[in-house]
Amino acid sequence: MTPETYRGVLERAECLISCEQVEAALDRMAEQLTVQLHDKDPIVLAVMTGGIVTAGLLLPRLPFALRLNYIHATRYRDTTSGGTIEWRHRPGTIIQGENILVVDDIFDEGDTLTTVVNACHEDGAAAVTSAVLVEKNRSRTCTYRPDVIGLVTPNRYLIGYGLDYHGYFRNAAGIYAIADTDID
Numbered sequence: 173m174t175p176e177t178y179r180g181v182l183e184r185a186e187c188l189i190s191c192e193q194v195e196a197a198l199d200r201m202a203e204q205l206t207v208q209l210h211d212k213d214p215i216v217l218a219v220m221t222g223g224i225v226t227a228g229l230l231l232p233r234l235p236f237a238l239r240l241n242y243i244h245a246t247r248y249r250d251t252t253s254g255g256t257i258e259w260r261h262r263p264g265t266i267i268q269g270e271n272i273l274v275v276d277d278i279f280d281e282g283d284t285l286t287t288v289v290n291a292c293h294e295d296g297a298a299a300v301t302s303a304v305l306v307e308k309n310r311s312r313t314c315t316y317r318p319d320v321i322g323l324v325t326p327n328r329y330l331i332g333y334g335l336d337y338h339g340y341f342r343n344a345a346g347i348y349a350i351a352d353t354d355i356d
């Protein structure tokens with residue numbers, strides 16, 4: 173992406189959620205997760221790639237024994253619309269008999285989290301809890317819902333706090349909706 177394009181996308185984007193609001197949402201998520209998991213010795217699975225930002229911000233807020241690992245299923249692959257799920261890393265036997273916490277940045281159509289949670293059950297997890305920073309306010313065909321949700325946003329294409337546009341803007345400070353004219 174050229175520096176001009178980068179600047180233009182950011183200038184045209186609308187800030188929907190400030191850093192302060194995201195931090196407050198993370199505090200609330202951590203409180204709920206602490207109640208649910210403080211004595212469960214969970215393995216946290218960050219859903220790569222965007223989920224590492226939410227996981228990284230959440231972990232220091234969780235004052236109990238846990239281990240960190242990752243899982244990688246992707247369906248957007250540098251585009252703004254979802255396709256078929258592609259597996260890049262599935263942890264397999266290490267999750268057998270364990271309490272799993274799956275952490276992702278966004279629940280949009282819901283296919284990614286549904287697939288990841290189902291895979292954890294198939295691979296023998298004792299229990300699976302899920303947490304997402306953002307849920308879009310939209311209709312969806314999947315019936316699964318995350319256990320813990322930080323924020324609810326309008327159904328627009330979002331960037332920031334792990335959410336990318338063509339691989340960029342995961343580091344944007346705040347959650348922004350890109351302009352309709354930038355959606356491809």
Ligand SMILES: O=P(O)(O)OC[C@H]1O[C@H](OP(=O)(O)OP(=O)(O)O)[C@H](O)[C@@H]1O
Pocket residue numbers: 219220221222223245246247248249250254276277278279280281282283284285336
């Ligand atoms: O609810 P869904 O419609 O399935 O979309 C949610 C998924 O989309 C994004 O992942 P993406 O496939 O873009 O990979 P990324 O994390 O590398 O950006 C996001 O991080 C979620 O995992």
Ligand SMILES: Nc1nc2[nH]cnc2c(=O)[nH]1
Pocket residue numbers: 248278280281328329330331334335336337
């Ligand atoms: N960056 C980004 N990734 C997504 N994956 C699913 N929905 C979104 C979205 O709104 N923004």
